[in-house]
Amino acid sequence: AVYARTEEIEVMRLVGATRLHIRAPFLLEGMIQGTLGAGLALALLFGAYYVTLWQLQVTPGRIFGVGVGSFLEPHWAVSMLAAGAGVGAFGSLISVGRVLRA
DSSP: OTGGGHHHHHHHHHTTOOHHHHHHHHHHHHHHHHHHHHHHHHHHHHHHHHHHHHHHTOOTTEETTEEOOOSSOHHHHHHHHHHHHHHHHHHHHHHHHHHHHO
16 A cells, blocks of 8 residues: 555655654554454454354353353453554554655
8 A cells, every 4th residue: 555655655755744744644544454454353253252152052151061251351352453453553664664765
């Protein structure tokens, strides 16, 4: 996405935009994409968990008579979403940095 907008970045540089002003939209886009990707992964895992429980015909939280807790603790889900946002932001910073150095 960054290389497709190289001309836009060059125009921003010519009109005097700071590096932060150039990077901010890409950083935000990377964070959104990372969060959405992590959210989709969590949703698929959640669905697979409950389909598996349904196929095994067991109640949530108990598999083979052993208590296993819920699907995922909320703080782990939030951590996964934050990690997705962080990875997306990191990737966008690296790619924008390469274009800005060129």
